[in-house]
Amino acid sequence: MMLIDSHSHLEMPEFKKDLEAVIQRAKESGVGYIFTVGTEKKDWTRALEIAHSHPSVYAILGVHPHNVKEIDDRTYSTLRDLCRDGKVRAYGEIGLDFYRDLSPRAVQLMRFREQIGLAKELELPIVVHDREAHQETLEILKSEKAEKCGGIIHCFSGDYEMAKECIEMGFYISIPGTVTFKNTGGFQEIIKRLPLESLLIETDAPFLAPVPFRGKRNEPSYVRYTAQKVAEIKKISFEKVAEATTENALRVFKLEFSFSSSPHPVE
Numbered sequence: 001m002m003l004i005d006s007h008s009h010l011e012m013p014e015f016k017k018d019l020e021a022v023i024q025r026a027k028e029s030g031v032g033y034i035f036t037v038g039t040e041k042k043d044w045t046r047a048l049e050i051a052h053s054h055p056s057v058y059a060i061l062g063v064h065p066h067n068v069k070e071i072d073d074r075t076y077s078t079l080r081d082l083c084r085d086g087k088v089r090a091y092g093e094i095g096l097d098f099y100r101d102l103s104p105r106a107v108q109l110m111r112f113r114e115q116i117g118l119a120k121e122l123e124l125p126i127v128v129h130d131r132e133a134h135q136e137t138l139e140i141l142k143s144e145k146a147e148k149c150g151g152i153i154h155c156f157s158g159d160y161e162m163a164k165e166c167i168e169m170g171f172y173i174s175i176p177g178t179v180t181f182k183n184t185g186g187f188q189e190i191i192k193r194l195p196l197e198s199l200l201i202e203t204d205a206p207f208l209a210p211v212p213f214r215g216k217r218n219e220p221s222y223v224r225y226t227a228q229k230v231a232e233i234k235k236i237s238f239e240k241v242a243e244a245t246t247e248n249a250l251r252v253f254k255l256e257f258s259f260s261s262s263p264h265p266v267e
């Protein structure tokens, strides 16, 4: 039995003191692989460093919508170089955040389109961040023909119709720890209706810790609470959720698993 945390931020300062212990605890809880997302320039090389020093860690690099206002003429060429590293398995997280609005909306829209283009050029799947911008996110995914790269809608917060449209474009829906909260505003009903073959699980650590750690620092080992909740919602076994979400993650990140070595890219 193996779990995969498809989205975390191990390079963030919250893990500076005890990163090795965090990665060890994940291993002991059955988390075979962790994908860590470098969201801005200062985090990219750190994410890669962590990935290179741990066989169980892979990297995802891109510019988060919060940070797109900092993109300059060198940003994309730097990313182009870094993303050729075999440890980088996706481009992201990219998208729109109209909740916090830390970059102007017009800039977010433009940079989202540009970065989908870059991911297609690099032949990497994209990891999409969408907060309170569902309509605009869908529109851009469609008009930029994102089905050509496919990828993941991380921390999914849209409705069932949106999930269905994303799945039809070849995207996976990633479920965060918030699914364990008491009031999920209909999210559990959506998960009940979505096919297991399209679901991933994630922590988004250090954020969004699941119950019973709500409010504390999140870490990849806690992804099993999310798997447990998905099993409960769908009335299937924990093992089945683990197996399906692991297979899905290996497929979207184009990794082949073998027990004798760390996963390697599918040629």
Ligand SMILES: [Zn+2]
Residues within 6 Å of the ligand: 093, 129, 130, 154, 155
């Ligand atoms: Zn995000």
Ligand SMILES: [Zn+2]
Residues within 6 Å of the ligand: 007, 008, 009, 037, 093, 204
């Ligand atoms: Zn994130």
